[in-house]
Amino acid sequence: MRALFVRDLALALRAGGGFGLGLAFFLIVVVLVPFSVGPSPELLARIAPGVLWLGALLACLLSLDRLLAVDWEDGALDLLATSPLPLEGVVAVKAGAHWVTTGLPLVLVAPVLGVLLNLAPAGYAVLVLSLALGTPALSMIGAFGAALTVGIKRGGLLMSLLVLPLYVPTLIFGAEAARRAAQGLDPATPLLFLAGITGGVLAVMPFAAGAVLRVNLR
Amino acid sequence: MELTVTDLAVGRGGVPVLAGVSFGLVGGRALVLRGPNGSGKTTLLRTVAGLQDPMAGSVQGAEDQVAYAAHADGLKAALSVAENLRFWASVFGQRDIDPALRAFDLEALVDRRAGQLSAGQKRRLGLARMVVTARPLWVLDEPTVSLDAASVALFADAVRAHMAQGGAALIATHIDLGLEADIFDVTPYRAKPGAVAASDEAFL
Numbered sequence: 085m086r087a088l089f090v091r092d093l094a095l096a097l098r099a100g101g102g103f104g105l106g107l108a109f110f111l112i113v114v115v116l117v118p119f120s121v122g123p124s125p126e127l128l129a130r131i132a133p134g135v136l137w138l139g140a141l142l143a144c145l146l147s148l149d150r151l152l153a154v155d156w157e158d159g160a161l162d163l164l165a166t167s168p169l170p171l172e173g174v175v176a177v178k179a180g181a182h183w184v185t186t187g188l189p190l191v192l193v194a195p196v197l198g199v200l201l202n203l204a205p206a207g208y209a210v211l212v213l214s215l216a217l218g219t220p221a222l223s224m225i226g227a228f229g230a231a232l233t234v235g236i237k238r239g240g241l242l243m244s245l246l247v248l249p250l251y252v253p254t255l256i257f258g259a260e261a262a263r264r265a266a267q268g269l270d271p272a273t274p275l276l277f278l279a280g281i282t283g284g285v286l287a288v289m290p291f292a293a294g295a296v297l298r299v300n301l302r
Numbered sequence: 303m304e305l306t307v308t309d310l311a312v313g314r315g316g317v318p319v320l321a322g323v324s325f326g327l328v329g330g331r332a333l334v335l336r337g338p339n340g341s342g343k344t345t346l347l348r349t350v351a352g353l354q355d356p357m358a359g360s361v362q363g364a365e366d367q368v369a370y371a372a373h374a375d376g377l378k379a380a381l382s383v384a385e386n387l388r389f390w391a392s393v394f395g396q397r398d399i400d401p402a403l404r405a406f407d408l409e410a411l412v413d414r415r416a417g418q419l420s421a422g423q424k425r426r427l428g429l430a431r432m433v434v435t436a437r438p439l440w441v442l443d444e445p446t447v448s449l450d451a452a453s454v455a456l457f458a459d460a461v462r463a464h465m466a467q468g469g470a471a472l473i474a475t476h477i478d479l480g481l482e483a484d485i486f487d488v489t490p491y492r493a494k495p496g497a498v499a500a501s502d503e504a505f506l
Contacts (some may be wrong), residue, residue: 086386087389087393088389088393091378091381093379094380095381098380098381143379158374158377158378159372159374159376160374160376160377160378161376162353162370162374163370163376163431164376165353166351166353166369167390167394168366168393168394169397173396189443265426274364281393281464301354302354302355
């Protein structure tokens with residue numbers, strides 16, 4: 085398990101691994117939004133939490149279609165399936181590595197980009213907290229989507245469509261928590277919901293993903 | 303270690319390919335599968351390896367015993383030879399990769415990235431993976447593709463060493479490896495069209 089995690093991290097960080105793709109996308113979205121909606125500080129401050137959350141979500145989605153597809157194409161997935169590792173564990177570990185290389189950098193860079201969107205000072209801490217709570221669920225749900233579409237050529241489109249509805253609760257509560265904090269309201273309720281969703285996803289999705297992967301490998 | 307295949311029917315995409323296949327394999331022996339292209343050797347091997355369910359019959363003694371090698375070697379181009387091999391060793395709970403490197407003459411290439419290897423070198427690395435798994439049953443699908451004569455001899459030696467340690471090998475191949483192996487021709491077991499009804503494949 086640890087070997088797989090370390091290998092996935094190494095592959096992501098080396099040339100051609102795709103590390104930074106999500107980060108660059110997030111940066112582009114957030115930098116371009118003020119140009120497209122106009123230079124109104126009040127408007128930007130109002131949409132900042134939503135834009136940051138949406139950017140993070142799409143950046144996360146961008147790199148997901150390669151999560152299992154690479155291992156499928158070079159045969160490693162078949163070999164992992166015959167190894168002592170349970171497929172549930174394989175998917176969970178790969179989702180974890182995806183989070184560390186995609187979700188975690190987004191969490192860390194979000195406050196910096198918040199400045200560009202004139203995010204209210206009170207919102208920064210909760211924005212980071214909500215992203216830290218929510219992005220693991222995005223990676224795990226995405227891994228489930230990747231398991232569903234593994235083996236399909238250009239499966240990224242289908243995967244996005246399958247995964248997006250499952251992303252909605254995380255997006256709603258994550259953005260709501262950041263918005264409430266930015267307006268000086270108490271963000272505890274949406275944060276608790278967000279934590280609950282992530283907890284449930286992390287508990288259930290590895291098994292669902294393992295099961296569909298087994299079907300898809302046949 | 304003892305593999306028993308009883309009255310096995312296998313299919314690909316819901317279409318039965320082979321039916322009524324029975325054979326046994328014990329430690330220290332090798333079994334070579336023969337048959338023309340498309341005769342179902344790969345499907346049979348995938349079923350034995352547990353990657354797909356049999357349509358009928360049973361495979362006993364293979365679970366958690368199989369090291370499987372197919373046409374794709376599962377190598378990562380960005381990792382070095384040693385890193386690729388060490389990864390698979392630790393997945394299978396092993397540490398030592400030196401015997402595998404030696405068996406397939408890869409010692410000079412340990413620090414080379416797998417993406418820079420030739421096709422034959424990649425294949426040798428893929429086969430070296432079998433050694434580091436320490437699993438008793440090797441299931442090999444066309445292991446000698448893109449290997450030269452010297453490498454085929456290396457591979458045959460590795461299989462012999464594996465058998466000497468009590469391991470078994472199930473090999474689908476078209477060439478003569480020079481192994482003291484039993485031959486199993488799958489051609490007579492070819493399923494008649496429509497012989498076995500497709501199970502739930504239509505829904506999946």
